[in-house]
Amino acid sequence: MVLHTLNQAPANAACMASALAAMTAQDTLLLIEDxxxxxxxxxxxQLANIPGSVVALAPxxxxxxxxxxxxESVDDAGFVALCVSHDKVxxxx
Amino acid sequence: MIFSxxxxxxxxxxxxxxxxxxxxxxxxxxGHSIHRIFxxxxxxxxxxxxxxxxxxxxxxPQQWQALAKQHQLDLVVCIAAAVRRGVINEQEATxxxxxxxxxxxxxxxxxLGQLVEACIQSDRVVTFGGRx
Amino acid sequence: MSTDGILxxxxxxxxxxxxxxxxxxxxxxxxxxxxxxxxxxxxDGVFQLxxxxxxxxIAQKNLNAVxxxxxxxxxxxxxxxxxSLEQRGLSGAELILPVELIDDADLPALLAQHRHVxxx
Numbered sequence: 001m002v003l004h005t006l007n008q009a010p011a012n013a014a015c016m017a018s019a020l021a022a023m024t025a026q027d028t029l030l031l032i033e034d035x036x037x038x039x040x041x042x043x044x045x046q047l048a049n050i051p052g053s054v055v056a057l058a059p060x061x062x063x064x065x066x067x068x069x070x071x072e073s074v075d076d077a078g079f080v081a082l083c084v085s086h087d088k089v090x091x092x093x
Numbered sequence: 094m095i096f097s098x099x100x101x102x103x104x105x106x107x108x109x110x111x112x113x114x115x116x117x118x119x120x121x122x123x124g125h126s127i128h129r130i131f132x133x134x135x136x137x138x139x140x141x142x143x144x145x146x147x148x149x150x151x152x153x154p155q156q157w158q159a160l161a162k163q164h165q166l167d168l169v170v171c172i173a174a175a176v177r178r179g180v181i182n183e184q185e186a187t188x189x190x191x192x193x194x195x196x197x198x199x200x201x202x203x204x205l206g207q208l209v210e211a212c213i214q215s216d217r218v219v220t221f222g223g224r225x
Numbered sequence: 226m227s228t229d230g231i232l233x234x235x236x237x238x239x240x241x242x243x244x245x246x247x248x249x250x251x252x253x254x255x256x257x258x259x260x261x262x263x264x265x266x267x268x269d270g271v272f273q274l275x276x277x278x279x280x281x282x283i284a285q286k287n288l289n290a291v292x293x294x295x296x297x298x299x300x301x302x303x304x305x306x307x308x309s310l311e312q313r314g315l316s317g318a319e320l321i322l323p324v325e326l327i328d329d330a331d332l333p334a335l336l337a338q339h340r341h342v343x344x345x
Contacts, residue, residue, distance in 0.1 A: 002336055007109065007222065018236065018267050021308070021329040022336055033108045059115070076119035083217050084094055084125075090234070090342045093109075093222030099343065134247055134345075173250070205254035208343075212231050213260065218341045 001026045003086035007033035007093045010043045019092040020050050027052035028082055030074070036060045039068040047071070055082070094125045097211035100136040102223035104153035110139055113221035114156055121164055129167040129211040130157075132200070135223055137175040140168070140200040158199035172202040230261030230301075232339035238269040239288050240280055245273045248345035249291055256298040263302040263339060264295075265327070271309045274320040289321050296322075304335060 004027060008015040016038065019029060029052060031038050036056045038047060047054050048070075058073040074082065083089055098117055102109025113130075120127055132139050139154050146152040161168050175196075176185055182196040196202060212218050233252045237244035248264070255262035266273060278289045295303065307326040310316060317326055327335055336342060 002333070002342075005219075007112075008224070014268055015236075018306075018309075021306075022332040024333045027333070032112060057112075060112075076115050077123060079116060080119045080123045080125070083096070083120075083219060084123075087228070088336070088339075088341060089217060089219045090336060091220040091222055091344045093224055093344065101345070133251075134243065174247070205251055206258055208251065209231070209255050209258045209260055212255075212341045212343070213258075215341075218343065220344050222344060 001086045003089045006035040009034040025051045031056040039071045044070040094216045097215040098130045099220040101134040103135040103138040107223035109221040131208045132170045140170040142197040143195045161199040168200045169207045232342045234344045235270040236268040238272040265304045267306040
């Protein structure tokens, strides 16, 4: 079980493609920083069928005026909890 | 659980250093320990004592210093990356014949071996990057 | 499954930024400290391994020279994403060193085999 963090906006689709290629159904993808723009409906739909689950970091959503309906959000404590509940963390940036 | 954190983002140009700072606080608040925070690439700028920010903005290097003091954190700046970027302590200033130095005294200059050692000692290693 | 050592993940082209050199330095240091280390080149990171680099005119050190020393440092595995190569019209034959080509489907297993993954 791997926690993947991704901080790149949708313009950097190659970063997302590589992260997704490395994911399994047990993994979680945490969108942070500019990565939270992937929660916009037009992009989130591309993540609907990926292996594993997707969450977004709440302070980064709030900062950017986004509300994530399709994708669950976690706070900083939730980020730490995800690190604990997964075996390792892989950062995509 | 034992964490180490790798910061590759500068405190000003990217958000990554601030994300790492918040993450470090959350790790400690959850009762985990931090073995080391290792600053690499442009992340070494977090170790400058001369970073000046407007009063209504967060001074991230000072925040690291305060957090380190409160929790006795090991803040290590990659020496090879730091000296190239002009982040040096008195000892390196002498070695390179410079008259000034600027390393925040909450930080220590050391080699990449400290990153590898952090990996050996830690249950989780979490990297915060910039871009490029 | 054993989970040992460190995977250094590098996704940046050489010379335009210091990322390639910085990733290589981390891998070499792992080796010096006798930690099993794998280098994984994905995306533009595969450009790091192209032959016949000659960066003297841009005042940089030749990465190929460091790469050729990797076997001496016991860097156990050099892995390259097959799809990253193919997307760029490249093949293993154009690379400076023999590498292990990793299919996308095998990436999760590669991550799982290492205790930590360091993205540079």
